[in-house]
Amino acid sequence: MISEEQYNDAVEQKDEAQEIINQYFVEKRKRFEDRMKINLSFNDDELVYSASSRCPCGHGLAYPKDCTPDHYWDCSAILKGIANKNVQHTAKLPFTFYDIKGESEERGTTRLEV
Numbered sequence: 001m002i003s004e005e006q007y008n009d010a011v012e013q014k015d016e017a018q019e020i021i022n023q024y025f026v027e028k029r030k031r032f033e034d035r036m037k038i039n040l041s042f043n044d045d046e047l048v049y050s051a052s053s054r055c056p057c058g059h060g061l062a063y064p065k066d067c068t069p070d071h072y073w074d075c076s077a078i079l080k081g082i083a084n085k086n087v088q089h090t091a092k093l094p095f096t097f098y099d100i101k102g103e104s105e106e107r108g109t110t111r112l113e114v
């Protein structure tokens with residue numbers, strides 16, 4: 001039999017754990033927002049590429065791995081800081097409005113093979 005006291009202890013531990021989990025995501029979001037403010041140049045290892053969708057400039061769409069769920073797809077050349085400023089690039093495409101397949105969900109990638 002689990003006593004009322006054991007139950008109450010468990011609930012308390014669960015609340016404490018949830019608080020740590022919440023705090024972890026707050027800090028993670030803050031780190032990512034700071035990163036976006038000071039340095040927009042990501043490398044390939046930090047990006048998730050789309051399986052087949054590309055920016056009008058020819059580079060694959062991508063997003064940073066550490067981003068939050070309310071982030072967006074963008075041109076990988078912009079994210080890497082190598083975009084040609086004289087050509088048209090995609091607008092930011094929020095995850096919520098665009099169903100773009102990532103390279104892990106589907107066969108294929110728009111990642112440039114080196």
Ligand SMILES: [Zn+2]
Binds near residue numbers: 055075088
């Ligand atoms: Zn582009």
